[in-house]
Amino acid sequence: MAKQEIREPKQKRSIEKKQSIIMASYKLFCDKGYYKTNTAEIAQEAGVSTGIVYNYFQDKKDILLEVIKFYISILSEQFQPLLSAPITKSNLPTRIEQFIDISIASHTMHVEAHNEFLALSLLEEDILILFNDFENTVLMIFYELLLTAGFSRRNLLEKIRISYGLVEQVCHYYIQRKLSQEELNTSKLLAIHTIVTLLEK
Incomplete structure (x- = not known):
């Protein structure tokens, strides 16, 4: 047909x-x-x-893909100010904290949407590709910013991916209400320290 x-x-x-x-x-x-x-x-x-x-x-799946693109456009707007600001070795902890805060805000903006789209990305390859493309775009911008700041190229992209995974874990624990505000603050400080140490190695 x-x-x-x-x-x-x-x-x-x-x-x-x-x-x-x-x-x-x-x-x-x-x-x-x-x-x-x-x-x-x-x-x-x-x-x-x-x-x-x-x-x-064409169908409901076609609508879903456009909805996901709309959702990702919101995420992109939230990260844009940070992604367009320079990184230096001295402001790296602050930039990481800002990244964590924006990530938490984006996860909690619409918790239902985040949970629904995350679940769908595990079932629908088209959706997973859209989220992976967004993630890769964000991480490559940070890669270039860190290179410009004088960080070593050696294993840098892998370090950034591990750092991103740590930020995501902090966000997911928080939105699942497993962390109090005090615990969140402690987790953020530990994540920032771990990421700075990793990137500076």
């Missing part, structure tokens, strides 16, 4: 309709979960007909 032709909106009104479908889907996927949401509910939430939804998307 041939796939229907999907319209790429060019006029402002059409672009706004497509965006409203994405935003409605984002809300419903967070509130109900991806698998418990159908396209009729998405259309109702977006204030359009089901037929309009299929003008812009």
Whole structure:
């Protein structure tokens, strides 16, 4: 069965309709979960007909991918100020602390969305690729910033990946309510010390 032709909106009104479908889907996927949401509910939430939804998307999976891209764009905006600021050996601890704080904020921005999309990334390769691309982009920017700051190239990317994994672990413990604020502060200090030590080796 041939796939229907999907319209790429060019006029402002059409672009706004497509965006409203994405935003409605984002809300419903967070509130109900991806698998418990159908396209009729998405259309109702977006204030359009089901037929309009299929003008812009092949199916619910197609909508999901656009929702994930929207979610990643929010994450990118949150990290942008930090990623565009220079790193020096003296301000490295502060930059790492800022990275941890932004990561915690991004994880807690919409906990339901984070948990839903993380679970889906384990099941859907397309989603995993989108998140991996985002992660690789962020880490490569830090790689270049650290090289510019005079850090050794030797095993630097591997050190950055290990550091990123440590930050993610702190975030996940926090959002799962396994850490009190005091414990979070202690974990942050330990993570910063460990990452600085690792990167300076």
